[in-house]
Amino acid sequence: MDRYQIQEVIGSGGMGTVYRARDTHFQAVRLVAIKEMISNIADPLVRKNIDQIYERESNILAALRHQSIPRIYDYHTQNDRAYLVMEYVNGRDMDDLLTATTTFFPEEQILNWAVELCDVLEYLHNHKPEPIIFRDMKPSNIMINQQNHVVLVDFGIAKVFESGSKNTMVGTQGYSPPDQYRGEATPAVDVYALGASLHHLLTLRDPRLEAPFSWADRPIKQINPNVSDELVAVVEKALQYSADDRFKSAAEMKDALLSVARRTGTLIHSGMMSLPTGSSSTTSRGVKALWIFECEDEIRGTPLYYGGGLFVGCYDNNLYALDASNGEFKWKYATDGGLPGRPAFFDGNVFVGSEDQRLHVVSARTGSVVWTYFSDGPMRSSPRIAEGHAFIGSDDGYLHAVNVSTGRASWKTEAAAAIRSTPCVTSDYVYVGNEAGELLCVDFRGNVKWRFKSKRAISSSPIATPEAVFVGSLEGTLFALDPQSGWTLWRFRLGKGTVSSPAVSGKMVFIGASDNVIYAVDAASAKELWRFTTEHQVSATPMVYKDSIYCGSVDGHLYCLEMKTGRLKWAFATEGPITGSAVANEDIIYFGSTDKKVYALLA
Amino acid sequence: MGNFFKRLFAKPDNQRKEITVPRAALVQASEASTAPLDENQIEGLTRAHRIEPPQLVVGMGRNQGRQRDNNEDALFAHTATISTSSATLPLGIFIVADGMGGHENGHIASDIAVRAMSNYLFKNLHASLFGVHPEPPQESLQEIMRQGVLRAHEEILRAAPGGGTTLTAALVLNSQMTVAHVGDSRAYSIFLDGRVQTLTRDHSIVKRFQELGQITAEEATVHPQKSMLYRALGQGDSLEPDVFTAQLPQPGYLLICSDGLWGVMTEDELFDIVVSAPNPQMACQSLVDAANDAGGPDNITAILVRLVE
Ligand SMILES: Nc1ncnc2c1ncn2[C@@H]1O[C@H](COP(=O)(O)OP(=O)(O)O)[C@@H](O)[C@H]1O
């Protein structure tokens, strides 16, 4: 081995280490890749087995001639080590590419690679006298060279399955088909694993981290809507559970891929489905507004539905009361500041916070004032009413507990920073976020039980279940905290910060973020269930109604998504960003937009 | 609401009185009864109300079974209780690992797994739990559990190459548990009302065939690849444990066990044995006996946890 000058380690995996080396027998610099296996296994039988795998790999490789297979130069054992010297592929393996990328690969690119991979599989499967089944097709065994062509490495798999005793499989879990677990090695095994690799490339979801054969749980288009239906069909066919339903051969799969390329013109598809904008009364999929009511300034908050009435705060400083059935104006009540939040109802009265620093309480019937309560800062938080008190935060840095009948504070708790988050009240505690990034847990005497610290502001409003308190932070994280101790149960990374508040339904948590995405996350495990990308930031809070999620985006649309899958049911265009949440009653959805209008739609 | 209102906004020194309400009710009940209550009845009644501080009661069983030459299962159980003016916190760490037979180093892998996991948890939670000025851990509990599993995985790759093991671990804090799981050992919630919930998902290929409707539950129990796992510690380069948080079954039990137990018993049988035993320790011994009576084809391990409060 003296003739090779080792330069650096370029890979290590299941079977050993791969080095880049210089072959000193050549005047010109010739680089080689050396795969080394050190058997630290004492058992001579096992060791012999591994040596045999090496030998088989080198013999097979040495005889092959294909542009997507590295040439083999030398094979060598030395004490407890075995070496395979082969052509150095100047490039990166696909696993690296997958780890490095932050965006989806263009379909055209993936198609080209796929066709080449089918081509080399076709060559291997037609090998004489025996077909060669690669058996371990996966991104880390596929290299992309400088010319952007694929090269297959790692012909190392030749182990037969042991049955009976507990064992894991050879091949790679996630990429291998059910038949391979049964010990079969047919061309259909490679077709499936190629399909799995393509699925990984198209969705950027690593199948090794998911249960085997779980493709149906993560449809390609749901994760990457850019992919053409034609390509999806090819990948899905390659991934069929039973071998008989897949392509009969790599050649057949190649043909299918080539016809996809012809049909789609391998064009890169545009990012989003295009949504009509402009007209506010009708839009895509025929969703029509039942009625529209126009105020004099932006509506940034969320309406309140109560007893046939709709109450909406507006930046024209008024609280409006409308007839929910037809949008008719009933009354308005003027404050001295914008109304950013969501009103609350209690005992015949409507409560609303205003930027004029006051909590206003007005009669729901007449709109006449009952009392007002002053804080020392704009009130951008929304009141929550429980136990005879209205709990509301203020920019003055306090959480206020105001007695609903007297209009006087029973206590206020210092949060040390502005509170724009809306409190969440459970039977034990009040939870609220502040602009210093804290989430406070306060008991009903106003004592802080615990403080949780995130890195950036928590303007998001927490929501509590018996299991956890969920809240978003501008640091770009959705947190689940233990309600008793405030300890973090889990963190879920969002693409960017958020002011959106989580919504919970059963075991699902939903939240929007400034990376334009609406996320659905499993409440127990923090696993992402689906995501839906809008065209602008999502600062609104998703609303759950029946089996749908309703959420506005700064792109001006209200989206209706299927709760289980995140599939778009419809989108309704308004003429301004939507930052407030929607409310639902008897299959009607109500929401406001910064285009100054209040809308009522059929759910 | 009036009462509740009072409780909420009452002065702190009034609070104590409120907490004694259940006991006051108890006294009234016993005064009203014509015959005096015996010791057991009184204890039963008191129990029905509250045990202070809340605490974890744990039983364990570990047995080779009838057909294996060695025991490749491992278990770890630890409980602690802090009850002070600042906090009351029952804590528990419970781990079962089932080393993979037919693999080199199966028993070593399960041994390393429980040690590496518990060691990691102690290191990372010690200051937060037992520190003089406790601060919440920096990382989330789920992340700590996940990292613990990954450490154990790496340690097995390093010290027992080729070895594989399952690992099911629960970190109990108060009435909440965070579970990390790889392989086909199981965690169950057993509720006193008769419900038995499997909390974990077996990472076995046969279970997957079953989930996809390719084979029936009956076929699964006799399938030749019955114990072939698609995920195990010490196997493969990337490992993704299942991690989730759930409420401790209350009233009820948490059961963690290897397939030597669940493979030979129905959920109804598990339930009957657990609820009819006088305590979790005895329950575990009965579970082991029952698995052996059913043939004892594999190593049997069980941890049974009950939160009494
Ligand atoms: N001929 C080669 N030229 C350049 N890099 C290579 C070559 N062969 C392997 N590699 C790199 O080394 C990694 C591991 O090699 P591989 O043969 O797949 O070993 P293992 O059996 O450990 O998976 C590959 O993923 C690739 O990045």
Ligand SMILES: [Mg+2]
């Ligand atoms: Mg490899």
